[in-house]
C-alpha cells in the first residue's frame with residue numbers, strides 16, 4: 001500500500017491564540033488551509049483543562065470540515081458525552097495528566113479493559129470510529145482488539161525523543177513490530193506524536209501504517225513558511241517514503 005494519509009493536528013494554533021486570549025490565530029482557519037493543502041483529516045485535542053482547543057473550535061469544525069475530524073480526548077464521562085453529541089468521524093482516546101507538558105505515553109488499555117470496552121461501545125453506538133493511542137507494546141495492541149477498537153495509533157514519542165541513532169533504531173523496531181501485529185490483528189494502524197520533517201520517513205515507510213497524525217512540527221514550520229507549504233512539504237515527504245514500502 002503506497003498511499004499514506006496525513007492528519008494535521010491544529011492544537012498549537014490554539015496554543016498561540018490562548019497565549020493572549022485573542023480571537024486569532026483561529027484554528028478553524030488553520031483547518032481549512034490544511035485541508036486545501038492536502039491534509040486528509042484534521043486532529044484536535046479537546047483537553048480537560050482546555051489549554052488550547054476550545055469547545056467552540058470543535059463545534060464550528062464539526063460543520064465546516066470537508067475531510068474528517070479526528071477528535072482526541074481523555075476517557076472521561078464528560079468527553080464521551082461530548083463525542084457522542086458531536087459525532088466526529090474518528091475519536092482517538094488518549095491519556096491525560098493535568099501537569100503534563102504534552103502527551104507522555106500511551107493508554108493502558110490492558111489495565112482497564114472493562115472501562116475501555118464501555119467507551120468503545122458508547123462511541124461505536126454513536127457512529128464514531130474509535131482509535132486507541134497506545135505505546136508500541138504487543139500487550140496493548142492485543143488489548144485494543146479485545147475491547148473492540150477498530151483502530152490504534154502507535155505512540156511515536158519515544159522514537160522521536162531518542163538521543164542516539166541506536167536508541168532511535170531500537171524504538172523503530174518496537175514500533176515496526178507493534179504495527180505489524182496490529183495489521184495481523186485486523187486493526188487499522190495509525191501513528192503519531194513528535195514526528196517532524198527529519199524523522200518522519202522511516203515511520204511513513206512502515207508498510208501497514210495507514211495514517212500519521214502530526215501537529216507540533218507542522219505548526220512550528222508554518223511560522224516561517226506558511227501553513228499551506230508546511231502541510232504540502234510533510235505530505236510530500238510521507239508519500240515519498242511510502243513509495244519505498
Ligand SMILES: CC(=O)[C@@H](O)[C@H](O)COP(=O)(O)O
Nearest residue numbers: 011045094102103133192193
Ligand atoms: C496524543 C498526542 O500525541 C497528541 O495528539 C496530543 O494532542 C498531544 O497533546 P498536546 O496537543 O496538548 O501537545
Ligand SMILES: NCC(=O)COP(=O)(O)O
Nearest residue numbers: 009192193194213215216
Ligand atoms: N496523536 C499525535 C498528534 O495528533 C500530533 O502530535 P504532535 O505531532 O503534535 O506531537
